[in-house]
Amino acid sequence: DRSKLPPACNSMIYCHGPLLNTVQMAGLYNDSKTFVDMKIKISPKITLEHFYDMMSRTDSNPTKADIQEFVNQNFDPEGSEFEDWRPSDWKHNPGFLAKIKDPLLHKWASALNDLWLDLGRKMKEAVKESPDLYSIIYVEQPFIVPGGRFREFYYWDSYWIIKGLLLSEMRTTAKGMVNNLLSIVDRYGFIPNGGRIYYLMRSQPPLLIPMVQLLMEDTDDLEYLREHIHTLDKEFDYWMTNHTIEINHEGKKLKMAMYMDNSQGPRPESYKEDVDCARHFDTTEKKEELYAELKAAAESGWDFSSRWFILNGTNKGNLTNLKVRSIIPVDLNAILCWNAQLMMEYHTRLQNEEKASYYRRIHDDFMEAIEELLWHEDVGVWLDYSLESSRRRDYFYPSNLSPLWAGSYDKARKDYFVNRVVNYLDKVKMDIFEGGIPTTFEHTGEQWDYPNAWPPLQYIVIMGLANTGHPEAMRYATELATKWVRSNFEVWKQKAAMLEKYDATILGGLGGGGEYVVQTGFGWSNGVVMSLLNRYGADNFGTAAESGAVYGAGVGAGGVVTALLVVLASLAAGTLG
C-alpha cells in the first residue's frame, strides 16, 4: 500500500502539495525543473499564505497569468544559491596536457581543462543560514556540476568529474567533492540522486567508494581513509539494507541488488511529465505504481530506457510499461561487488580483520550470484534478469559488460570470460557504429535508448576491455576510444561545446530525445574524454612504427593516437563529412 509512504521530501513547496501541483501543472517553463530550483523570497510560510490568498481570490481557478505573477512575486530565479567562485587549485597547464603532442588535440584538452572554471559552483553563506528558502542541499565545499539544467551535484556523474579533476591536478576540488558526499552520508544515511531535497528519496549508482579509491590512487592517504571508513560502511549498508532481495535460483539462495523507490507522488522536478504519463492509469494505486517505476528508473541513472520496459516478456512498449523494480540489473550488482572488494581492501589496510572478512563474504556472494544468475556462456556476456518471467533479458546494453570494468568476475578464468565477451561484441556488430557505443538497439525516443551514446557507458566498456590486458579486448577498447574521441572532437569543432550525450550512429552526431533538450557543459563528458586522451593520447605518440597505421585495421596499443592523427589530418584536408 503506497498511500502510507512519505513524499519525496517534507517541503510543501518543493516536493508535494497543492502549491507544487498548481505551479507545475500550469507549465510555466519549458523545463519543469526550473520552478523547483527557484529560491523562496521571504519564507515558506508566507509563500504558502500568498498561494492560498491567490487561490481564494481566483475561486481556486487561477489563470496561467495569475500563477506566473504569484511565482514572480514569491520566488527568485533558479541559480540564486551560488556566488562567483574560481577554483583556487585550477592550473592553466596541468601535466597531462604535455602528453598530447598533436596541436589540435592538445588545444582541445586545454579547453576542457578551462571548462572546470565554468562548471564550478560555491554556495552562498545564506544557504547555510536559511536552508528552507532553497531546494539545494547545503554542502561546505565548492563542487563541479554537470552543466545546463543540472545545477547541483549528481551522484554517479561525480565519479567521472573527479577523474577529470585529478587529471587537471585539482586535488582540493576533487577531495572537496568527496568530502561533500561523505558529509551527506553522515547527515542523511545515503547519497541522493543529486544535491536537491526533491532527490532525497532515491539514490544513483553507488560510486562513492570507487571515488575514494580514485583519491587513494592519487595520494594514498591512509589517515583520510581511517577518518572516513565508517561513513563508507554506512553507505554500503544503505545499499545492502534497502536495495537487495533474495532469489531462489536452481536450489540456491542468491542475494541480488536492484533499483527501488519508497516514496509517494510524481518526481517534483518532472511533475507535469509524470502526471501526464499517469493519465493512462485509472486508479490512484496504479498511478503511484507508475511514479515508483519512474523514480526507480531515475535511480538507475538510465532515465528513461527500453532497458526497463517489460511488455509481454519483451523490451517493447513505452513509459507505462516501466518495470525497473522487476529487473535485476547487471551494472548495479557488478558495482556493489566492486564496492565490497574495495571495502575489504580498505579494512585490511586499516587492520580491521573482522570487517575485512565481513566484506570478503559479501564480495564472494556477489561474485557467485553474478555468475550464477547473470552470466550466460551461450550468449557470451552478462544479462539483466527479469523477476517477472524468471528469465534473462537477452538485449544488448553496454552495461552487460560492466563486470569487466568492476572486476566482478573470476580472474582465474579471465581468458574464458574475455574471449566470450569479445565474440559477443563481434556478434552484436559493435564495429558498425561511427560515433560510439549505442545505449540500446531500441529506437523509442527515450534518452537512454538508440541512437544515443552516453559518456559513462563508453568509459565502462572501454576501460573494462582495456584493463583485461587481453590483446583482442584491448584492440576493441582502442577502436571504441578512437571513435568516441573523434566524435566528441567533431562536435567540439562545430559547436565549441561538450554535450551530455551524443549520437552513436553519426561521427559528430548530437544526442537527443527524452524529456529535456540535450545539455551542454558537461561534467562527465569532459572527464571521460580527458581520461581517454590521457590513457591513449600519449603512448608511442607519432612514432615512426605507427605512422602508417590505419584506423580500424587492427590498431595496437597506442594506435588510437595514430588513428586520431590520421583522422585529424583528413579533417584538416576536408576529406571527412
Ligand SMILES: OC[C@H]1O[C@H](O[C@H]2O[C@H](CO)[C@@H](O)[C@H](O)[C@H]2O)[C@H](O)[C@@H](O)[C@@H]1O
Ligand atoms: O530531470 C530529469 C532527470 O534528470 C536527471 O537525469 C539525467 O541527468 C543526470 C545528470 O547528468 C544523470 O545522472 C542521469 O543519468 C540522467 O538520466 C536526474 O538524475 C533524474 O533523477 C531526473 O529525474
